[in-house]
Amino acid sequence: MRPAQYSDDDLEQHSLRRRVSDDGQRSGFEHDVDRILYSTQWRALAGKSQVVASGELGAYHTRLTHSMKVAQLGRRMAERLQRRYGGPNPALVEAACMAHDIGHPPFGHAGETAMRATMDELRGRESQLDSFEGNAQTFRVVTYLAAHKYPGHRGLHLTRACLDAATKYPWERAPLAENPARHVKWGVYDADLAAFAWVRNGRADTDVPVEEQLMDWADDVTYACHDVEDFYRTGHIPLASLFPPPGAAGGDTEREVRRFLDYVQGKRARAGEPFDRAAAQGLLTEIGKRLTVPAPYSGSHDDAVAVNRRTSDLIDYFTRGITLDIGGSAPIRYGARLVIPAERRAACDLLKELVWAYVIDRPALATQQHGKRRIVGELLRWTHESPELLPPERAEELAEHGDVLRAAADHVASLTEDQAVALHRRLSGTGLGSVNDNVWL
Structure with missing residues (x-):
């Protein structure tokens, strides 16, 4: 027997405390998608960075186009899983993906870092737990700052399940000495704890529903594939040296691969994280099967077609091998775990390091x-x-x-x-x- 999907309580509205009714035209989760789409905060993402400033010349992704692709990818994965397992709901995953970056400040992570450092300084040592974090700001936007059509109520009035699925870090900020990881990443401010408690619906753990797990994976895959594509097109990432056609590898490839792996190894060492260089070399070989690049990007139509084909092949590699681990007949939201093959997650992480090595950490x-x-x-x-x-x-x-x-x-x-x-x-x-x-x- 397939597990149940969503209870009436999951569909309850946050502020209105009622179920959405639209004469059968839209489900509650489809309402969520539309309300996010029509919000001014969603529109503003067109003017915010993904990696480089939104005003840079060139066809770089903005925070909006990134979020659109995360939503598309998340929905497609959910559709495949729903056909196999009976859930999760594709519209709910799409809504969570659309909302996931809606609280980001201008200039992406540089802006977020500046907001946090300045707030920590202005709050003073005794109040540093109440600071700034992009994920917590997302929760604040959709539950308090954004406006919908109902007078006297704040936020977008999203379903409980949508708000839950869009919450990547379901906890408050912790003191640095107590929990360094939760001091850097958290999902709710003190001012929004009442709304957060309603969303968690009595849960005291830090588990996240399967829709959030899909959103997180769609975010990682989009970052790894489309941002690498951006910076190959503009000549920043030397894919032709890193992933040449079979038989064409030579001294340049060996030097470039060694240089990249040296960067990753040094970065992991500074973070106190292990690094298996031989395994990373193997992952690059596996990635190269889908990312063979004969030459730098020329701007020709044939090159544009080839780039799109490689990106499509990579996305297939990262998304078609996923499954759900479902326990019993509990509701699928918290009764399922997204299973991603370990080598694919590691390959995705390594691809993301290309952007850091050749773009983010460059002096320019x-x-x-x-x-x-x-x-x-x-x-x-x-x-x-x-x-x-x-x-x-x-x-x-x-x-x-x-x-x-x-x-x-x-x-x-x-x-x-x-x-x-x-x-x-x-x-x-x-x-x-x-x-x-x-x-x-």
């Missing part, structure tokens, strides 16, 4: 990252010091909860990168703009 991007962190950190500091700079909606929220720093963080995190740059120039006096500018709207 490092200098940009410095500037991005300064913009975000100073905007947060200036807004905290002068709350009269808050736009009307954030000022209304400040009047409601009284936390100036949280209101300032909500404002800065909501900005696109163009808005952040323009507002920083305006407030610093380096570019006053016009009195008609509405850079925060």
Whole structure:
């Protein structure tokens, strides 16, 4: 007997405490997808970084196009699993994937780092647990900051199951000495604990439902495949040297592979993580079966077709071997575990390191990252010091909860990168703009 899927309680609305009804036109989870799609926060992701700044020349992924591909990939995997196991629900997985990055600030992880460091400093040592984290900000956006069509209620009114599936780290921030990992990554702020308790529905553990596991894997695969594709096209990642056709490998390939593996080994050593160099070499060989690249990208139509074919082959490799481990007849949400072959997860992690080795840790991007962190950190500091700079909606929220720093963080995190740059120039006096500018709207 197949396990049950979703209870009526999973479909209950967060703020309205009622089930969604649409005369049979849309399910509750399809409502979730549509409400995220039509939110202003979803639209703003077009102006936020995936890896490089959203305004960079070239066809780089933004946080929006990344999230769209995560959602597409998550839904397709869910559809395959549903046909085999009876679940999970594809629309629910799609909604969770769409929501997963909606709280990210401008400039991606550089912005997130600056937000956290500045908040930690401004909060003071005694209150450093209440800081900034992109995943916790996502939860705050969908349950409090975003607006839907119902007056008197806050957030997008997503189903309990959707909010649960979009929560990657179901815990509060822990003290550094107590739990270093949970001091860096967490999923809920103190201000949002009531909503979080409702979503967890009495659960005191840190288990995540199978929909979150699918969302997380879709995120990793999209990052590994599409970001590597971006930077091969623009000449940053030397795939032709790393993965030449059979029989064409020579001294250049050996040097490039050694250089890359040296980078990964050094990075893992600094993090105190083990690294099996021989196994990594084997993974590169396995990846090379699907990523053989005869030459640097030329921009020709044939090259564009070849890139798309390789990306498709990689995605098939990472997604078609997954299964569900289902125990008993419990509801599939917490009664199933996504099983990913270990070598495929390791290969995905190694592909992601290509972006770090050849792009993120390059001096050219490092200098940009410095500037991005300064913009975000100073905007947060200036807004905290002068709350009269808050736009009307954030000022209304400040009047409601009284936390100036949280209101300032909500404002800065909501900005696109163009808005952040323009507002920083305006407030610093380096570019006053016009009195008609509405850079925060």
